[in-house]
Amino acid sequence: MRDLAGRLDLCAINTATLGYQAPIGETVDAIARAGFGAICPWRREIDADDAGRAAARIRDAGLAVSGYCRSTYFPGATEADRRAAIEDNKRALDQAATLGAPCFVLVVGGLAPGSRDLEDARAQVEAGVAALTEHARALGVTLALEPMHPMYAADRGCLNTLEQALDLAERLEPAPGAAPEIGVAIDVYHVWWDPDLDAQIARAGAARRIMALHVCDWLVPTRDLLTDRGMMGDGVVDIRAIRASIEASGYAGAVEVEIFSAENWWKRPIEETLAVCAERLQSVC
């Protein structure tokens, strides 16, 4: 297991952590100044600027890109809706390639509007991901399925365990190469509860599918299902144990902080949040 002390170059900041308070250029510079090695931007930031200009700014700041967040939800009430989501995701893949992102993070969406059919939603997700593979392969961007905590099954993501994500990846790409077409993004927040986690991490690592490791913490109590995630160390997740398991499986990518925190971290100055992230990555993770 890598020692992160003095190694912020191994660490990334997912820009969602900072609450989108500044344009992407300023955010890039702040993250670089704080000493981090990589950034994972969100589409809203790139759409508000230009992917080529953002890529240059990131490069000039000396940062790598750890990933690009995130897909438009696949399930739709109509075939036209589903087709539009796929086309939208292809445009996002183009941006990911321009940014030099190794992976595009797939938050796949929950039930189709008006539907109670979770099995159908999952089938729509699989069809949607399959429809992206050729485009992604041509660009050299891995599709990183992010299993979502089961509390998001209805409205955010109906892939709810690492096992389920890996099953889907294997169906679409049974024998991945060194750079898989379909990988996974593992966020400790979504998976920490899973009794099968270590076994599935080992499986994912053996197939070289782990494209990202996101860290934050589970707060007790949690006051909002989406935006009350905690700074590492403020909650109950044994982050170090999960990172050990992931790195033991062969993962050597960034340790990326992603914290949705509307009432706390998103209200603080970017520099303060970055400083606390840096400290906690080295002391807690």
Add this chain to the structure above:
Amino acid sequence: MRDLAGRLDLCAINTATLGYQAPIGETVDAIARAGFGAICPWRREIDADDAGRAAARIRDAGLAVSGYCRSTYFPGATEADRRAAIEDNKRALDQAATLGAPCFVLVVGGLAPGSRDLEDARAQVEAGVAALTEHARALGVTLALEPMHPMYAADRGCLNTLEQALDLAERLEPAPGAAPEIGVAIDVYHVWWDPDLDAQIARAGAARRIMALHVCDWLVPTRDLLTDRGMMGDGVVDIRAIRASIEASGYAGAVEVEIFSAENWWKRPIEETLAVCAERLQSVC
């Protein structure tokens, strides 16, 4: 699959649905007047009265008892804490027997205070359940493990899938008889998201371990992790499909309504909530 139309005798009310607005005697009579066949009381109600007197009141009202809620959490910071929880649960088992409850519902608890060790919490749960089996067997009360939604792993229940609960049940009781010592209580709210649900229901049914079926609904959005559960039909769970799966596995017990709803149903008059439960059980479930 049973048709519930005109068959409220097949249905039960878990008293948590009514927000504990009345003493147990009045609650019993209201549930009976509304036409339901069974009741699942909570300990706070029985502790505030007397188990023998409550049992008589339930019998006189013509109700069956579908279960008794719920265990004191097993994980503890010290051996003394864990021992106290076991003793407390033995007293609750005595009450369950007095009430004539076929099962005592085990909400097992999450992490021990101050701990981040989920594996240890799960080991403490297993030890705690094992310590109850002899007492429960002597009383003829089944211990019904209730898998909790993963969002409760930290603070309410670290058994988070039906598979995990069944694995534990099989370790403690490999070959259950017609009335198992260790069973499961399946609440659609906790398990509806699980991609492996149907397979695990079949497994549970084949072993005759399903002791209870709880229904409510998952609201979108969900505004509170614990007390924003929905009335059947107001959310996105395909309750009928889950009930069909459970009954196809051999379950012939009560369909029990349990709704934690601090801002909605708990504020309404008991009679109104019971009337809506009756209507939705017959039209939605």
